[in-house]
Amino acid sequence: MTIEEFARKIGVSSATVSRAIHGRGRISPQTRQMVLQRMEEMGFTPNLHAQSLAHRRSRTIGLEYLGQTEVLSDMFLIALARGIQRVLTEHSYNLLLNPVGVTTEKESLLRRWARSRAVDGAIVVGNPDVPVQWLQKLVAQKAFCVVIVHHPPPPMANVGCVTLDLSRGIAQVAELLCSLGHRQVGYIGSIPGDPVLDMLQAEMEKRCGSIPAEYIVHVGETPDRGAQGAYTLFRHNPRPTAVFVRTDVLAIGAMRAIREMGFCIPRDVSVIAHDDVPLAQFTDPPLTTVRVDYEQLGKSAVEMLLAMLERREPVSLSQTVHTSLVQRATVAPPLHHTLSLRED
Amino acid sequence: MTIEEFARKIGVSSATVSRAIHGRGRISPQTRQMVLQRMEEMGFTPNLHAQSLAHRRSRTIGLEYLGQTEVLSDMFLIALARGIQRVLTEHSYNLLLNPVGVTTEKESLLRRWARSRAVDGAIVVGNPDVPVQWLQKLVAQKAFCVVIVHHPPPPMANVGCVTLDLSRGIAQVAELLCSLGHRQVGYIGSIPGDPVLDMLQAEMEKRCGSIPAEYIVHVGETPDRGAQGAYTLFRHNPRPTAVFVRTDVLAIGAMRAIREMGFCIPRDVSVIAHDDVPLAQFTDPPLTTVRVDYEQLGKSAVEMLLAMLERREPVSLSQTVHTSLVQRATVAPPLHHTLSLRED
DNA sequence: CATTGCTGTGTAAGCGTTTACGCATCTATT
């Protein structure tokens, strides 16, 4: 059923129906009410493409995610997508998915979408090399907006950026460990040069002294590597009384190793990890870890994008999402310590 | 840039450009080549909404997933989505996401999409009560198709159905266990009445005898419950030499418990699970489990949908995806047995 | 050489909306 047919049937013109739908323009409240009610009854829904064509906006945004098929990134992605969806549906926008870094011949799908006006804007996540060249042009000439998640922004107008700042959570880790009295703290990371280690060192320094080099290992990504990291770490004497593990996945292996060496978590060794993947609440004991709120990351990104699209207040083009420690059951004071949770 | 402007600039009519783009209608090869080349150069891309309006098809399908926010379903979903995307992009279709069971006021988003022609068809996954009433109408009067994943299909025209058949994988479990010589097999499930248990019983029966009631426990969903299940199971004498655990997540806990009871996997006890979540390859030892190919499930669904949409061969409206055992390192012959892998 | 049939291209009428504009009515002002 087209709007013309429908309008005729209920005895008004298509313009009136349109005005009723959008609540804009001059229309009497009674007529509007009547039209809306009959729409409901007769089940008329305007054609979306005709609307988009006339409005020159599609109320649809694209999500380009560089889909590494790694074990973990998927989990992050889905949380992120959930956040995006939440906000989007509140504003009755739609989401078009950009399949895993796919390109149509010669040009990226995102570019094609932008030029064919399939989407009004886009969120790009985890793509380290955003193609600034064509984005520049696109963004300049048309009403196209982008917000980049989790990667340093090329500073342009109409290109926003929301980044993840891990320092808050790391500070909380340092705070907890130091205040409990841990002075031998180990670090199991995946690769050298990780900024998280620097943050941790800085925060530890402030409070109870930094981590010595021999308590630091870089081992890779899987639980097995985590176990291996724990073994090498615990060869040292004195052994660490607490260990920070860069990811939950590593921590799963590390905890297994620690137990196999005959230590009890958290009585003999405290473990504190990072990411808060779903499984973290089910380890034995449940893992104390730093939660990264990917859902919030997604929400912030969309909110920024929508603000840009709808030209509301002059938005800040950059925003930050922080992390926070969630305490479960793998951290306790070191054994020799009398239980003084706070030393203030 | 509109098609008119572009056509004028390169000295032809809009009709010619359109014919060049679609390669349909009467157009000389030379002209076509020329037009395509200049499109490339000048960066002209036709407006998608105008196209959809004119074609009365959007080349977009919707994905409605009933998003339980459970730990696991997300993993399945993302694999499924990946499969869907793969096929879709091959055919240059787009995917519109239906946020977690969201409804616009009064009507489901899916219905709204269908009526507003936002999507040509849809894939509905994991929604136990597909609203047959309106689907019926929609499907009848218009060219709208649906394929339902993983739930019994309401048999209608234009409504396909791809289901998951777990029996193959379960048969392989029984085959492996029996052929290795296991005769005391335990079962840790999550809820009573699970058809998987029935399948397993049937398959065991065929080969080396079914599982006695005292070797069957139903415990719930989390690793902790899995551990608990293992403890209760191993109170029996004689204890099971192998145990089938309904999900990997349960198995993680069960394996922990088994180890804590002093048994070695797989020397003393074989463990075999179901689902093959990503973490299954990282357990210690790596978990032998039944793989559910959700990606394939997604692919099949899309392929069926596209066939329906494009009215190709009279497709079968029902299809099945099977599971298969992936052997890793948690299964071995029972201790007392001489190593006879096959007793044929 | 007139006719036929085929090919390549342009013209214009859709596709289903939105919205600027104009025209009645209707109330409030002189």
Next chain:
DNA sequence: AATAGATGCGTAAACGCTTACACAGCAATG
């Protein structure tokens, strides 16, 4: 009572594509 401004509604021209139809050119046929 005549005029001005509001108000509610319909008409028609976009929006940017596709495609049926018409038409000119051209080769093949009688």
